[in-house]
Amino acid sequence: MIKIAPSILSADFSKLIDDVNTVEAAGCHMLHIDVMDGHFVPNITIGPLVVNSLKDKTKLPFDVHLMIENPDKYIPDFIKAGADIISVHSEACIHLHRTIQLIKQHGIKACVALNPATPLNVLDYVLADLDMVLIMTVNPGFGGQKLIEATLPKIKKLSTMIKDKGLDIDIQVDGGISPDNINLVTSAGANVIVAGSAIFNSPNIPYTVELMKRNGTV
Numbered sequence: 001m002i003k004i005a006p007s008i009l010s011a012d013f014s015k016l017i018d019d020v021n022t023v024e025a026a027g028c029h030m031l032h033i034d035v036m037d038g039h040f041v042p043n044i045t046i047g048p049l050v051v052n053s054l055k056d057k058t059k060l061p062f063d064v065h066l067m068i069e070n071p072d073k074y075i076p077d078f079i080k081a082g083a084d085i086i087s088v089h090s091e092a093c094i095h096l097h098r099t100i101q102l103i104k105q106h107g108i109k110a111c112v113a114l115n116p117a118t119p120l121n122v123l124d125y126v127l128a129d130l131d132m133v134l135i136m137t138v139n140p141g142f143g144g145q146k147l148i149e150a151t152l153p154k155i156k157k158l159s160t161m162i163k164d165k166g167l168d169i170d171i172q173v174d175g176g177i178s179p180d181n182i183n184l185v186t187s188a189g190a191n192v193i194v195a196g197s198a199i200f201n202s203p204n205i206p207y208t209v210e211l212m213k214r215n216g217t218v
């Protein structure tokens with residue numbers, strides 16, 4: 001079964017909790033929270049204070065996508081704020097193994113995100129420690145971009161790698177995904193689908209979520 005993770009990057013921040021309640025009622029599975037620092041990516045979004053303010057207002061698990069330099073410094077703050085799974089970018093981690101252990105020591109799930117140009121072999125010696133791998137299908141930094149189709153063979157290759165090793169690891173994809181192209185990523189092997197603009201800019205969010213589930217079923 002695929003899981004839908006709406007990205008609040010495209011929500012209306014002036015009524016954030018209403019938008020969160022809408023996607024929860026629409027049957028989404030987790031809340032994707034994009035954290036950007038203006039250094040690792042050319043955009044600035046939200047920090048632990050905002051994450052914490054949402055925590056007791058929804059039952060959705062918090063999937064925190066850290067697009068920041070030096071993530072080790074902020075991981076404990078995001079865990080205290082309510083993160084249930086944290087994604088760090090391999091490109092931002094000098095000591096990737098240590099960072100993964102830091103997340104897991106706190107008893108939450110760990111995920112490594114890879115930019116479109118980053119090869120899968122950065123995962124060679126850490127894959128078995130992960131709960132999820134995030135394959136970016138756009139260059140991180142902004143919502144509303146077009147899916148880069150060159151990332152599709154990478155999803156497929158990762159799916160084969162995971163099966164060949166007998167591991168149980170989710171494959172998340174993020175960027176440019178809509179009801180019209182979700183089948184491309186799910187048929188390649190992705191099972192956790194992030195969507196920001198396709199969901200929050202939709203005039204009928206429950207219908208769009210339903211369509212994503214239906215079109216994404218392989």
Ligand SMILES: O=C(CO)[C@H](O)[C@H](O)COP(=O)(O)O
Nearest residue numbers: 140141143144175176196197
């Ligand atoms: O991590 C991200 C951008 O760096 C966002 O999660 C992603 O872009 C979602 O937005 P959209 O579905 O509109 O592409």
Ligand SMILES: [Fe+2]
Nearest residue numbers: 007034065174
């Ligand atoms: Fe994201």
